[in-house]
Amino acid sequence: MIRILLADDEAMIRAGIRAILASDPSLDVVAEAGDGREAVDLAISHHPDVALLDIRMPRLDGLGAAAEIRRVAPGTAVVMLTTFGEDDYIARAIDVGAGGFLLKSGDPRELIAGIHAVAGGAAYLSPKVAQRVITQLAGGRMSKGSLARERVQVLTDREREVLALVGAGMSNAEIARELHLVEGTVKAYVSAILTRLDVRNRVQAAIIAHDAGLVA
Template sequence: MIRILLADDEAMIRAGVRAILASDPSLEVVAEAGDGRQAVDLAIGHRPDVALLDIRMPRLDGLGAAAELRRVAPDTAVVMLTTFGEDDYIAKALDVGASGFLLKSGDPRELIAGIHAVAGGAAYLSPTVAQRVIAQLSGGRMAKGARARDRIERLTEREREVLGLVGAGMSNAEIAREMHIVEGTVKAYVSAILTRLGVRNRVQAAIIAYEAGLVA
């Protein structure tokens, strides 16, 4: 069972999202918050697997809450759910450690897929958001690629292999099956990769993998 914290200042939105999540018996909403500060407090108490946060909330917005959750509940994966698809929101969400970014206007199936992905240790961007990120990466690709290739030189050959699979969007369990190793070993590799690359999360690592040419 994947335990979820749902935070949005609009009760009607929470009800709609809760109904979508209820269609999957493997998902359970264990707590709901109407603002970012309450979301952080509830996450400390409930320790959910995934925190689904709206970006614009009172007291503490979703970006601030995501940054705080990284500090006080590091095992809780964060997914940003918003009506706003501007590039600056996407960049900020990834920078504070969010593992997923979904638009409220997207297909409800994306919401369920995103929850499962981040709960499994992967990253998830809605197709619309992914297109924006790829478009940004396309600008100045040669220079970025050179810098990314320099960064991955810090990794062992095995770590580069894992990074490529992270970049392909695989979860820890999928990587373990692909490489014929145990999932705990994958987690150790991923942790070492994030440290060596100096990045906060799998999304940022995946971007480096893309820029370095480890994934198409």
């Protein structure tokens, strides 16, 4: 069972999202918040697996709440949910440690798929968001590529192999099966990779993997 904290300042939006999530028996909304500060408090008290946060909320916006949750409840993954698709929101969401970014206008199946992916240790961007990120990467691929290739030189061969699979969007369990390792070992590798690359989350690590040419 994946335990979810749902935060949105509009009660009707929360009800709609809750109804979508209820269609999957493996998902359980254990707490709801109407603002970012309440979301942080509930993350501390309920220890959800995933915090699903709207970006625009009173008292503390979703980006601020995401950063705080990642700090005080590191076991809780964060998925940002918004009606806005501007590039600065995407970049800031990734920067504060969000593992997923979904648009409210997207297919409800994306919401369920995104929560499962992030809860499983993978990153998830809705197709529209992924296209924006790819476009941004393509714009500066040459300079970013050189820098990324330098950064991954600090990794061992096995760590680069794991990083490539992170870049391909695989979860820890999928990487473990691919490399014939136990999942705990993969988790340790991913943690070491994030530390060595000085990045906050798998999304940032995946971008480096793509820039460095590790992902076909």
